[in-house]
Amino acid sequence: xxxxxxxxxxxxxxxxxxxxxxxxxxxxxxxxxxxxxxxxxxxxxxxxxxxxxxxxxxxxxxxxxxxxxxxxxxxxxxxxxxxxxxxxxxxxxxxxxxxxxxxxxxxxxxxxxxxxxxxxxxxxxxxxxxxxxxxxxxxxxxxxxxxxxxxxxxxxxxxxxxxxxxxxxxxxxxxxxxxxxxxxxxxxxxxxxxxxxxxxxxxxxxxxxxxxxxxxxxxxxxxxxxxxxxxxxxxxxxxxxxxxxxxxxxxxxxxxxxxxxxxxxxxxxxxxxxxxxxxxxxxxxxxxxxxxxxxxxxxxxxxxxxxxxxxxxxxxxxxxxxxxxxxxxxxxxxxxxxxxxxxxxxxxxxxxxxxxxxxxxxxxxxxxxxxxxxxxxxxxxxxxxxxxx
Amino acid sequence: xxxxxxxxxxxxxxxxxxxxxxxxxxxxxxxxxxxxxxxxxxxxxxxxxxxxxxxxxxxxxxxxxxxxxxxxxxxxxxxxxxxxxxxxxxxxxxxxxxxxxxxxxxxxxxxxxxxxxxxxxxxxxxxxxxxxxxxxxxxxxxxxxxxxxxxxxxxxxxxxxxxxxxxxxxxxxxxxxxxxxxxxxxxxxxxxxxxxxxxxxxxxxxxxxxxxxxxxxxxxxxxxxxxxxxxxxxxxxxxxxxxxxxxxxxxxxxxxxxxxxxxxxxxxxxxxxxxxxxxxxxxxxxxxxxxxxxxxxxxxxxxxxxxxxxxxxxxxxxxxxxxxxxxxxxxxxxxxxxxxxxxxxxxxxxxxxxxxxxxxxxxxxxxxxxxxxxxxxxxxxxxxxxxxxxxxxxxxxxxxxxxxxxxxxxxxxxxxxxxxxxxxxxxxxxxxxxxxxxxxxx
Numbered sequence: 001x002x003x004x005x006x007x008x009x010x011x012x013x014x015x016x017x018x019x020x021x022x023x024x025x026x027x028x029x030x031x032x033x034x035x036x037x038x039x040x041x042x043x044x045x046x047x048x049x050x051x052x053x054x055x056x057x058x059x060x061x062x063x064x065x066x067x068x069x070x071x072x073x074x075x076x077x078x079x080x081x082x083x084x085x086x087x088x089x090x091x092x093x094x095x096x097x098x099x100x101x102x103x104x105x106x107x108x109x110x111x112x113x114x115x116x117x118x119x120x121x122x123x124x125x126x127x128x129x130x131x132x133x134x135x136x137x138x139x140x141x142x143x144x145x146x147x148x149x150x151x152x153x154x155x156x157x158x159x160x161x162x163x164x165x166x167x168x169x170x171x172x173x174x175x176x177x178x179x180x181x182x183x184x185x186x187x188x189x190x191x192x193x194x195x196x197x198x199x200x201x202x203x204x205x206x207x208x209x210x211x212x213x214x215x216x217x218x219x220x221x222x223x224x225x226x227x228x229x230x231x232x233x234x235x236x237x238x239x240x241x242x243x244x245x246x247x248x249x250x251x252x253x254x255x256x257x258x259x260x261x262x263x264x265x266x267x268x269x270x271x272x273x274x275x276x277x278x279x280x281x282x283x284x285x286x287x288x289x290x291x292x293x294x295x296x297x298x299x300x301x302x303x304x305x306x307x308x309x310x311x312x313x314x315x316x317x318x319x320x321x322x323x324x325x326x327x328x329x330x331x332x333x334x335x336x337x338x339x340x341x342x343x344x345x346x347x348x349x350x351x352x353x354x355x356x357x358x359x360x361x362x363x364x365x366x367x368x369x370x371x372x373x374x375x376x377x378x379x380x381x382x383x384x385x386x387x388x389x
Numbered sequence: 390x391x392x393x394x395x396x397x398x399x400x401x402x403x404x405x406x407x408x409x410x411x412x413x414x415x416x417x418x419x420x421x422x423x424x425x426x427x428x429x430x431x432x433x434x435x436x437x438x439x440x441x442x443x444x445x446x447x448x449x450x451x452x453x454x455x456x457x458x459x460x461x462x463x464x465x466x467x468x469x470x471x472x473x474x475x476x477x478x479x480x481x482x483x484x485x486x487x488x489x490x491x492x493x494x495x496x497x498x499x500x501x502x503x504x505x506x507x508x509x510x511x512x513x514x515x516x517x518x519x520x521x522x523x524x525x526x527x528x529x530x531x532x533x534x535x536x537x538x539x540x541x542x543x544x545x546x547x548x549x550x551x552x553x554x555x556x557x558x559x560x561x562x563x564x565x566x567x568x569x570x571x572x573x574x575x576x577x578x579x580x581x582x583x584x585x586x587x588x589x590x591x592x593x594x595x596x597x598x599x600x601x602x603x604x605x606x607x608x609x610x611x612x613x614x615x616x617x618x619x620x621x622x623x624x625x626x627x628x629x630x631x632x633x634x635x636x637x638x639x640x641x642x643x644x645x646x647x648x649x650x651x652x653x654x655x656x657x658x659x660x661x662x663x664x665x666x667x668x669x670x671x672x673x674x675x676x677x678x679x680x681x682x683x684x685x686x687x688x689x690x691x692x693x694x695x696x697x698x699x700x701x702x703x704x705x706x707x708x709x710x711x712x713x714x715x716x717x718x719x720x721x722x723x724x725x726x727x728x729x730x731x732x733x734x735x736x737x738x739x740x741x742x743x744x745x746x747x748x749x750x751x752x753x754x755x756x757x758x759x760x761x762x763x764x765x766x767x768x769x770x771x772x773x774x775x776x777x778x779x780x781x782x783x784x785x786x787x788x789x790x791x792x793x794x795x796x797x798x799x800x801x802x803x804x805x806x807x808x809x810x811x812x813x814x815x816x817x818x819x820x821x822x823x824x825x826x827x828x829x830x831x
Contacts, residue, residue: 061475064472064473064475088472357515366513366555387473
């Protein structure tokens, strides 16, 4: 009897001090669903998962600050290129025990650096594509020239042709790749090139000609498109679900228009789980691993697709999706095939920062295109040098 | 004119004119001179007041700026941006806000421990050649244990030129710089973490660029509203060295009313001295305008008073002229009754007396004429008698003259005969002799 009482007491104590995990993410579309997922997990396991949202663009800074200040989450859902900052984020190589068995092989390179896995892929895609409103566009443009022609017609009907988050490098890179400009090559910064200059000049030109509003931010590109003010928008698969819901039967997806016969290759990185400050070796490692496997489960992977219209990495789920994909989903997948897989390298992380500097200089009109790419290169190289310290 | 002055009208006009003008001119000139002195004193006081206010404002702004820089350099986003560019965007926003709040700041940067400008606002500062600033930054980072906010004065014309040129697309937009000096404020960025002392390191510095040219421009803007005075900044000295380019200084400082005002700021042992001035001619412009007004008024007064004087003189002199004419007519023996009506009693009395005198003259004249007539009759009678007597006398005279003439004539004839007879006789004698001789000769 005493033993039984003792065991019950132990269990009660054990459960009363069950691990609590902290999860950070930047998935705007998942702000409601992810906490529900956490509740579901808690109900099943008794492990509470605190889910915190950080706006896109702030998650990296928050994680880095967390590492410095000793206030990091156990796990974060991040674009896999965050792994390029593995040193500052204090990411450590993960053993095979952390990975689910049905991860599609094409997802693994996105979390691999120098032969080590620093993250766990949970979502594919995360790429840009062309969304359009079928109410205004019967046949989506396949080239920018065609789109410029359509723009005149659309404007005569009081509809703005196209919008996107103009000053964000993720969007700009999609254009640059059509000119053969890729920010990195074999972990080397590759910004001060004629191709990059050509990309910059084209990008500025379409704004100067009024085809796109350079001041358009994400709200403009998302909310205004959903409300029918724009015929086209360039956005990512993270916006797919909400846009589809907003436009209904008028929702259309297409690959990005070509530029002078060259395809735009939007970068894609997928989303991965990372473990800042070496949390996989922390006191809650066991609970963490269990949660991580939960995220990689078929049920949850399917949930990502069904609830948020995001591409999973679970092989079976992928096959299921491919089998039942509608035209829009097929277009999204086609664009992904034309995309450019960003390597999770420090060079790439540094290149985003360098690109932003030179871009602002050129677009503001305070520097030549040569000065801009030179600044991009110098700043990116300097950032890379610091990250390797 | 002098001849004109000799007339009563001329003299009276001159007296009225001068009597009205001279005292006014004297008093006005005296008052203007007093006003000039007071104005100079007032200008100096206003200059001093504005100079003091300016230095207080500048000092306050400077102190606020330093405090804000220190505060900003404690901001995690700014600190972390020196550590990694991931915080750059947020740091840039805060830097931009900082420069907006402090107009004298040309730009601000976050510089990492390698003296690299990881963030800069305006963005074009990223193009700046950091070489002139690198030695100061290196020293700053090398002295990491004691690194605290520092202010350094950099004198480098090329750097200043670059700073302004890179911000302007058109060369015409770049103004002539008044100074080649730049105050560079460096505030340390300490990376520290809770319970992670090993991360306490100097990761960079927040650098604020304060070109002295901008400092002067901002100060000059404040002075534009200084009591209506056109106060200019003539010089800015630090440690007895002028911070203004010689060619930018105003050439004729002696033409200015000048004041020197010192300014000390915390974080610096240097004293900055502002030299402000007001152009003397401009400061006393009011006085000059007043003098001009005075002369215009004087000219106007002369014209008006001339008319008044003329009219007054005429009013006074005309009756006198009437009297004068009366006297003249009397002098011309014209004693006809005039019955003058004159405005002034004195003159009227004079005219009345003159007329009375004229009347008496006329009466006396009549009497005199009568007596003259009588005497004339008597004289005529006497004259007649005398004429008769004269006539007789003349006749007698004539007679006597005839007699005398005859007498004389006889004498004359006798004489002549004698005179003639004598030579004739001689001649006859001679001739006779000759004849005889001739006969003899024959």
